[in-house]
Amino acid sequence: MSIAALVPVFAALGDETRWSILTALGEGEASASALAERLPVTRQAIAKHLAVLQQAGLVEPVRAGRELRFRVLGAQLSDTARRLDRIGAEWDRRLAAIKEIAESL
Amino acid sequence: MSIAALVPVFAALGDETRWSILTALGEGEASASALAERLPVTRQAIAKHLAVLQQAGLVEPVRAGRELRFRVLGAQLSDTARRLDRIGAEWDRRLAAIKEIAESL
DNA sequence: CTTTAATGCAACTCTATGGTTGCAATATCC
DNA sequence: GGATATTGCAACCATAGAGTTGCATTAAAG
Numbered sequence: 001m002s003i004a005a006l007v008p009v010f011a012a013l014g015d016e017t018r019w020s021i022l023t024a025l026g027e028g029e030a031s032a033s034a035l036a037e038r039l040p041v042t043r044q045a046i047a048k049h050l051a052v053l054q055q056a057g058l059v060e061p062v063r064a065g066r067e068l069r070f071r072v073l074g075a076q077l078s079d080t081a082r083r084l085d086r087i088g089a090e091w092d093r094r095l096a097a098i099k100e101i102a103e104s105l
Numbered sequence: 106m107s108i109a110a111l112v113p114v115f116a117a118l119g120d121e122t123r124w125s126i127l128t129a130l131g132e133g134e135a136s137a138s139a140l141a142e143r144l145p146v147t148r149q150a151i152a153k154h155l156a157v158l159q160q161a162g163l164v165e166p167v168r169a170g171r172e173l174r175f176r177v178l179g180a181q182l183s184d185t186a187r188r189l190d191r192i193g194a195e196w197d198r199r200l201a202a203i204k205e206i207a208e209s210l
Numbered sequence: 211c212t213t214t215a216a217t218g219c220a221a222c223t224c225t226a227t228g229g230t231t232g233c234a235a236t237a238t239c240c
Numbered sequence: 241g242g243a244t245a246t247t248g249c250a251a252c253c254a255t256a257g258a259g260t261t262g263c264a265t266t267a268a269a270g
Contacts, residue, residue, distance in 0.1 A: 003124055003128070004121070004124075006118075007118075007119060007120070007121055007124060008119075010115045010116075010118035010119040011115075011116075011119030011120070012119075013111075013112075013115035013119070014112060014113075014115040014116030014117070014118070014119040015112070015116070015227095015228085016109070016112055017228080017229095019108055019109075019112060023108070025196075026192075026195070026196040026199060026200075027199065028199075028200070028203055029200075031246080031247085032246090032247075033245085033246060033247080041228090041229070041230095042229075042230065042231085043246090043247085044229085044230075044231085044248095044249095045228070045229055045230075047247080047248080048227085048228075048229085049228085052227095065237095065238075065239095066236085066237055066238050066239085066245075066246060066247085067245090067246065067247080068246085068247070071200065072196050072200070074192075074193035074194060074195070074196035074197035074198075074200070075193065075197060076193070077189055077190070077192060077193030077196070078189070078190050078193040078194060078197075080189060081186040081187070081189035081190035081193065082186070082190070084182055084183070084185060084186035084189065085182070085183050085186035085187070085190075087131075087179075087182060088179035088180065088181070088182030088183040088186065089179060089183060090131070090179070091130075091131040091177050091179035091182070092179035092180060092183075093179075094131060094132065094133075095131075095133070095134075095176065095177070095179070098133055120257095120258085122258080122259095136216080136217085137216090137217075138215085138216065138217080146258090146259070146260095147259075147260065147261085148216095148217085149218090149219095149259085149260075149261085150258065150259050150260075152217080152218080153257085153258075153259085154258085157257095170267095170268070171215075171216060171217085171266085171267060171268050171269090172215090172216060172217080173216085173217065
């Protein structure tokens with residue numbers, strides 16, 4: 001449950017092209033070749049991005065005949081969101097406590 | 106409220122050093138110089154990271170005498186988390202619907 | 211007003227990575 | 241089984257960015 005495990009996920013989400021891939025996959029599974037037809041980058045570039053996304057646990061490969069489709073994993077996103085929220089809340093809680101103490105002096 | 110606006114935030118969160126800065130700030134405001142004393146990088150490197158974090162709306166500068174302290178903004182994190190969660194849920198919802206249809210054939 | 215501690219700015223290095231082209235390998239479908 | 245579509249791998253280029261050192265600037269504090 002360390003923050004370190006989250007870093008690759010955020011790094012993966014910190015790229016415009018990867019978001020276009022993710023949102024495209026959000027409408028249904030697709031292969032790298034299929035994605036290359038509707039995005040302005042080559043299939044090979046997309047394949048690299050998919051590898052990054054898979055490493056981050058954001059997508060999952062699914063064999064479908066002779067093509068390799070990818071499915072987006074919304075649950076991983078929601079999971080990350082929950083942890084983010086907790087961290088942010090903790091920061092604000094702690095800083096508010098410090099302010100309390102400072103004002104009581 | 107587009108996804109594009111989120112990308113810089115994730116890019117900012119996709120770096121180990123910036124997370125050590127953020128967690129350090131989570132314990133209380135601090136200046137770049139102060140942070141440099143407890144992290145294994147130079148003050149100038151930290152200053153650059155703080156600029157990135159400020160651009161992403163994750164920290165805020167606060168003048169305190171002759172030093173420039175930075176305060177972490179947990180609310181921005183929680184906000185981002187809420188949006189992430191909604192996106193993930195939407196993906197799963199849509200893919201589940203597609204599966205429904207496929208199975209009903 | 212002078213000392214001094216803090217920040218700001220600039221130039222530079224090095225590596226990671228997003229992107230490309232080209233070709234090999236695979237496996238499906240007829 | 242052979243033609244063809246799809247994926248996999250490798251080399252390569254260019255740029256962004258994480259980090260450094262060095263110096264200028266600013267403004268408290270005495």
